[in-house]
Amino acid sequence: MYEGRSYSAGRSMYLYQIRQKKTKKRRRITAAVIASFLLGSVFFSAPNTPPIQVHASDEQLSADPSNEAPDSADQLVSNLTNEPASQDSDSKTAVLPDTSSDEAGTKNPVIFIDPGHGGTDEGCAFSGVQEKTVNLAIAQLLQKRLCELGCTVILSRSDDSYIAKEDRVILANDADADLYVSIHQNSSEDASVNGLEVWYDGADTSRNNRRLAALINRQTLLCTGAKKREMHSDADFHVTGSTRMPACLIETGFLSNAAERRKLTDYGYQAQIADGIAAGISMYLNPKTMYLTFDDGPSAENTVRVLDILKRRNIKATFFLIGENVQKHPEIARRIAAEGHTIGIHCNVHDYKMLYRSVDSYIQDFETAHRIVYETTGIDTKLFRFPGGSINAYNENVKDAIIQEMNARGYVYFDWNASLEDALGDSTPEQLIANGVDTTLGRKNVILLAHDVVYNTGICLDELLDELAEYEMLPLNEHVAPICF
Ligand SMILES: [Zn+2]
Numbered sequence: 080m081y082e083g084r085s086y087s088a089g090r091s092m093y094l095y096q097i098r099q100k101k102t103k104k105r106r107r108i109t110a111a112v113i114a115s116f117l118l119g120s121v122f123f124s125a126p127n128t129p130p131i132q133v134h135a136s137d138e139q140l141s142a143d144p145s146n147e148a149p150d151s152a153d154q155l156v157s158n159l160t161n162e163p164a165s166q167d168s169d170s171k172t173a174v175l176p177d178t179s180s181d182e183a184g185t186k187n188p189v190i191f192i193d194p195g196h197g198g199t200d201e202g203c204a205f206s207g208v209q210e211k212t213v214n215l216a217i218a219q220l221l222q223k224r225l226c227e228l229g230c231t232v233i234l235s236r237s238d239d240s241y242i243a244k245e246d247r248v249i250l251a252n253d254a255d256a257d258l259y260v261s262i263h264q265n266s267s268e269d270a271s272v273n274g275l276e277v278w279y280d281g282a283d284t285s286r287n288n289r290r291l292a293a294l295i296n297r298q299t300l301l302c303t304g305a306k307k308r309e310m311h312s313d314a315d316f317h318v319t320g321s322t323r324m325p326a327c328l329i330e331t332g333f334l335s336n337a338a339e340r341r342k343l344t345d346y347g348y349q350a351q352i353a354d355g356i357a358a359g360i361s362m363y364l365n366p367k368t369m370y371l372t373f374d375d376g377p378s379a380e381n382t383v384r385v386l387d388i389l390k391r392r393n394i395k396a397t398f399f400l401i402g403e404n405v406q407k408h409p410e411i412a413r414r415i416a417a418e419g420h421t422i423g424i425h426c427n428v429h430d431y432k433m434l435y436r437s438v439d440s441y442i443q444d445f446e447t448a449h450r451i452v453y454e455t456t457g458i459d460t461k462l463f464r465f466p467g468g469s470i471n472a473y474n475e476n477v478k479d480a481i482i483q484e485m486n487a488r489g490y491v492y493f494d495w496n497a498s499l500e501d502a503l504g505d506s507t508p509e510q511l512i513a514n515g516v517d518t519t520l521g522r523k524n525v526i527l528l529a530h531d532v533v534y535n536t537g538i539c540l541d542e543l544l545d546e547l548a549e550y551e552m553l554p555l556n557e558h559v560a561p562i563c564f
């Protein structure tokens with residue numbers, strides 16, 4: 080079951096617990112803090128560290144709390160009463176961890192892991208299996224994994240304590256954690272329902288919640304073989320909505336499903352889940368680089384669809400424009416510039432035979448397009464892309480001379496090393512996504528060719544970006560090392 084959707088919704092449960100207990104007792108929050116230097120390196124000082132290897136199980140890990148990672152370097156003990164957190168938060172003295180640094184003074188990434196529920200709040204329960212227990216077992220395995228990778232890990236609870244969700248958020252925010260991952264189990268009235276869900280706050284694009292959610296979702300599915308379910312962008316949970324760092328909530332399976340419940344209580348399967356979440360976090364912290372490039376625009380509806388998606392996800396891309404199309408849709412060209420994307424020149428008229436007839440015909444077409452883009456957007460771009468790429472069936476005899484002339488004029492061209500192969504316009508969205516993923520070949524540095532004028536490219540873009548979430552998307556500039564055929 081999900082946690083309460085709001086403080087007010089959770090309050091009646093809270094008061095019920097108070098009545099049941101009748102007497103107040105002191106509550107303890109324990110934040111286990113571990114800084115590990117076992118590997119001699121940390122995420123931020125080794126940006127190209129490959130994603131961790133994933134094992135089906137790991138005998139070094141143990142769900143037995145007595146065998147967990149070296150614990151409680153700093154224990155956070157707070158004297159909470161049963162009063163709602165928001166009423167007594169001022170009275171708490173949160174002793175937050177001294178997050179460790181490596182020799183170069185780089186702060187280790189601080190990961191806040193939140194095993195849902197605890198204490199009197201057991202979450203959902205079926206056949207004697209309580210959600211709070213499964214959540215904690217997975218969280219402790221994840222803690223061990225992340226510590227091995229050089230992260231500083233804070234647990235919202237390391238035992239069967241009740242911690243109000245408001246306090247979990249306060250702890251994470253006060254610790255200035257880099258990422259927040261809440262672990263829960265799901266339930267349904269339909270006992271056949273199973274699979275993995277990840278929730279995030281899609282309304283707050285400043286935190287990159289979606290990229291974190293997508294990576295954790297994908298990697299955990301890969302490690303567990305669990306059924307893929309939809310990612311949910313409309314999470315309205317306090318822990319994902321009020322945290323200040325990228326955050327997501329993973330429901331690792333359905334306790335209401337007998338087969339999945341058996342797996343979720345199995346140590347090996349719990350370790351697979353922890354491996355998957357850790358791999359997602361590792362990829363988030365160690366992004367590869369991708370430059371999304373869109374050719375042949377602007378067009379009316381299709382470019383707008385692409386721009387809307389990029390804006391919603393706070394991604395900057397590169398558009399190689401056609402002069403004629405800029406004249407048709409000047410307001411869209413201006414929007415591309417205004418929203419911080421890079422503009423390059425593609426051509427004025429997309430006619431291979433005319434363009435590559437001679438150096439002069441190429442330069443004349445280019446100068447026309449450059450002037451139109453400058454007069455429309457105010458951008459005096461130095462970037463360009465050859466129609467058909469720098470090596471194509473039409474330019475063999477003039478290619479070298481054109482490149483020499485363009486370089487002399489101070490322009491730099493970019494080919495690509497991955498492609499949606501959407502130029503023909505007859506591929507389904509699913510095929511385009513497969514093309515995009517397959518042609519990147521896991522490279523660390525990718526320039527991806529796409530066409531914003533193609534309808535299906537805009538249709539598949541959101542899902543494609545989820546599939547490519549291990550990449551940080553950046554706009555080209557004249558200092559980026561170009562990829563040339
Ligand atoms: Zn839950």
Ligand SMILES: [Zn+2]
Binds near residue numbers: 374
């Ligand atoms: Zn083109």
